[in-house]
Amino acid sequence: MPGASEFVSFTFGNVTASGFVTPEALARIDAGEVVDVILHDVVAVHGDVGEEVPLGDVACTFIGGEPTPFVPGQGRQE
Numbered sequence: 811m812p813g814a815s816e817f818v819s820f821t822f823g824n825v826t827a828s829g830f831v832t833p834e835a836l837a838r839i840d841a842g843e844v845v846d847v848i849l850h851d852v853v854a855v856h857g858d859v860g861e862e863v864p865l866g867d868v869a870c871t872f873i874g875g876e877p878t879p880f881v882p883g884q885g886r887q888e
Contacts, residue, residue: 814850820877824857829868842874 819828829849831839839844852865860879871880 814848818849822877824855825854827852827854827865827868829853839872839875844871844873846871 812813814830816831816833817828818831818836818839819826821827827849829852831847831849831870835845835847836865837845847870847885849868852868854865855861856863869881873880
């Protein structure tokens with residue numbers, strides 16, 4: 811996870827996912843760009859259960875600052 815020092819957290823319904831990205835990736839996410847990233851050390855928590863579920867590293871595409879259901883492009887992750 812070299813350089814992935816910026817914490818990010820997103821809520822989908824009643825599930826919160828959090829992890830770390832590089833400062834450059836976070837800047838692009840915050841700018842609303844279409845960006846494929848690797849979220850490092852991702853943990854998911856269901857609001858009704860409260861138990862943390864480690865998911866490891868997860869590839870994700872962001873559009874307009876929000877995660878999307880699209881599959882990241884090959885070789886484009888930061």
